[in-house]
Amino acid sequence: xxxPSSVRTASQAxxxxxxxxxxxxxxxxxxxxxxxxxxxxxxxxxxQPIASIGDILSTTSSRLLTxxxxxxxxxxxxxxxxxxxxxxxxxxxxxxxxVYYPLQLPPSQLMPDGTDPAHSPGAPxxxxxxxxxxxxxxxxxxxxxxxxxxxGLCTESVGAPLMRADQPEGKEKVFVEVTREYGVRAEFGxxxxxxxxxxxxxxxxxxxxxxxxxxxPGKERRIVKMSxxxxxxxxxxxxxxxxxxxxxxxxxxxxxxxxxxxARKREGYKGLLVHGPLTLVLMLEALRASLDQLLxxxxxxxxxxxxxxxxxxxxxxxxxxxKVCLRRGKQEGGELKWDVWVEGPEGGLAVRASAVTxxxxxxxxxxxxxxxxxxxxxxx
Numbered sequence: 001x002x003x004p005s006s007v008r009t010a011s012q013a014x015x016x017x018x019x020x021x022x023x024x025x026x027x028x029x030x031x032x033x034x035x036x037x038x039x040x041x042x043x044x045x046x047x048q049p050i051a052s053i054g055d056i057l058s059t060t061s062s063r064l065l066t067x068x069x070x071x072x073x074x075x076x077x078x079x080x081x082x083x084x085x086x087x088x089x090x091x092x093x094x095x096x097x098x099v100y101y102p103l104q105l106p107p108s109q110l111m112p113d114g115t116d117p118a119h120s121p122g123a124p125x126x127x128x129x130x131x132x133x134x135x136x137x138x139x140x141x142x143x144x145x146x147x148x149x150x151x152g153l154c155t156e157s158v159g160a161p162l163m164r165a166d167q168p169e170g171k172e173k174v175f176v177e178v179t180r181e182y183g184v185r186a187e188f189g190x191x192x193x194x195x196x197x198x199x200x201x202x203x204x205x206x207x208x209x210x211x212x213x214x215x216x217p218g219k220e221r222r223i224v225k226m227s228x229x230x231x232x233x234x235x236x237x238x239x240x241x242x243x244x245x246x247x248x249x250x251x252x253x254x255x256x257x258x259x260x261x262x263a264r265k266r267e268g269y270k271g272l273l274v275h276g277p278l279t280l281v282l283m284l285e286a287l288r289a290s291l292d293q294l295l296x297x298x299x300x301x302x303x304x305x306x307x308x309x310x311x312x313x314x315x316x317x318x319x320x321x322x323k324v325c326l327r328r329g330k331q332e333g334g335e336l337k338w339d340v341w342v343e344g345p346e347g348g349l350a351v352r353a354s355a356v357t358x359x360x361x362x363x364x365x366x367x368x369x370x371x372x373x374x375x376x377x378x379x380x
Contacts, residue, residue, distance in 0.1 A: 032124070034163060034172070041121035041161045041174065048118055051156040053101045057184065059086050059147040061099040061249055068245045069285060073236035076285045078292065089148035094137055094305045095284030097145070097182045097195050098277045101154035102251035113262075114253030121161040125174045125203035127267060128254070130276025132311035133199045135284075139360065141194025142304060144184055151185040174203040207268040223348035224313070226341050230325035232290040234282070237321050238274050246278045274316040279351055283340050284308065286324040287355055290338075294328075303357050306335065310353035314344060321345045334359035 066083050069076060092100075103116050111117050115128050145152075159177040167173060177200055181193035243257050255262040256273045263269045284305060291303050316322050322342060329337035335358045342351035 032169065037122075038161060038163060044122055045158045045161060045176070048158060051118065053104065053154040053156060054185075055101045055152040055154070057092065057100065057145065057147050057150050057152045059088070059090060062090075062092060062096045062147055064245070065096060065099050065249055065281070066093075068242060069282075072238065072242050073234055073282070073285075075234050076282075076289045089146055091142070092145035092147050093285075094288065095135075095281045097197075098281055099246075099249040100152060101180075101182060104251070107253065110253060113266075114255045114258075118156075119158060119176055119178055119201055121174045121176055121203055124205050125172070126206050127204040129202050129204070130312060131175065131200040131202040132276075132309075133197065133280070134307065134309040135198075135280070136196040136307045137305060138192075138194065138196065140192070141183070142360070144194045145182075152183070153185050153191060154180055154182045156180050170205065172205070176201045176203065207266070223346055225347050226325070226343070226349050226352075228327050228339060230327050230341075232286065232293065232326040234286045234289065234324040235321060236282075236323075238278075238316070238318055240272060240318055243272055243274065243278075243318055246275055250275075250277065269315060270317060272318040274318065274322070276312055279312070279316065279342055280308075280310065282324050283310065283342065283351070283353055283355075286326055287338065287340065287357065290326050291357060303336070303359050306356040306358040308340070308353055308355040310340070310351055312351050314348060314350045316342065316344060316350050322350070329354075 063083055063086060066077075070081060070083070074081075105116070107114075109117065111120055111126070111128075113126070113128065119128070120126070157179050159179065162175045163172055177198055180195075180197045180199065182195040182197070183191045183193045185191060247253070247257050252275065254275075256267055256269065257275055258272070260272050263272055287305050287308075295303060322344060325341050325343060327339045329339055331337070335356055338355040338357065340353040340355050341349060344350045
């Protein structure tokens with residue numbers, strides 16, 4: 001496919017401005033109008049051309065991610081797992097696209113919380129969270145993402161903002177979808193995506209200053225637990241070092257992951273939050289590890305992750321136990337469905353996902369028996 005002519009390069013900033021609903025008079029704020037806000041926010045996001053983000057696909061970022069995960073969750077890897085040397089080209093592990101194609105803006109052009117202004121619908125919804133998303137790995141893209149120094153390309157588009165009509169004033173949430181297509185550059189400007197990703201972001205109003213505990217004072221968060229029993233579990237306790245390393249690998253300056261005072265006093269959380277994309281990486285690594293444990297034949301070892309769709313339900317915090325859980329579902333042909341979820345320190349459901357793994361060479365269907373009326377007569 002050809003890239004659109006109106007492409008926003010990664011170095012171009014989006015103006016950091018409000019999307020409406022705020023008066024110039026400091027003492028007479030205009031009452032919030034939902035419809036007017038959504039029109040202004042839609043116009044703001046729609047005015048942005050498709051972004052083009054380039055990267056050089058070397059082994060460095062993938063190796064560093066593996067080194068960090070191996071230290072914090074060794075059960076994700078086989079015993080005595082050795083990280084490949086940096087001089088040997090390898091295929092990009094599924095999910096490692098998340099540490100490539102980063103945002104490429106100078107700090108002075110970021111939002112006050114360190115996030116991308118191109119995704120923001122505008123004030124008063126200034127608190128951003130990663131609500132969920134989906135990733136699809138097309139069959140024809142698996143052999144393309146080689147970490148051999150080739151030039152990579154990612155296109156990014158931002159969808160129209162959405163707001164549920166039943167949300168009370170002051171408690172509204174604005175949802176924005178970011179669509180990314182990852183691949184490598186080819187001759188004559190033509191390429192095809194090797195990874196398709198949708199990121200679902202949610203934006204909330206700024207919290208009242210001085211409220212440091214998450215949720216209303218004196219009210220505990222209700223814990224929801226998964227009813228199914230997992231077949232595979234991968235426990236870990238993410239610390240500040242893991243969060244820092246992942247922020248650095250992804251060029252992610254969102255303050256809720258790196259500044260504990262900001263997370264508590266400005267956002268109202270009890271500590272640093274685990275990144276949404278880091279949790280996604282852990283789920284994909286857990287799927288791969290489960291396949292390695294489950295499948296023993298040479299043919300079955302070739303299974304790959306075809307897709308995952310996930311929703312973040314509750315925050316995960318630094319220095320708290322978490323557990324990635326998996327359970328096999330229905331198998332159809334060469335595809336196997338999975339239930340994947342992440343539990344917090346008390347077993348509460350933090351992330352829920354569904355995934356599909358597939359055999360790249362599914363067995364051929366047996367030939368259908370011929371109808372008796374059309375069978376050729378036997379020779380006597």
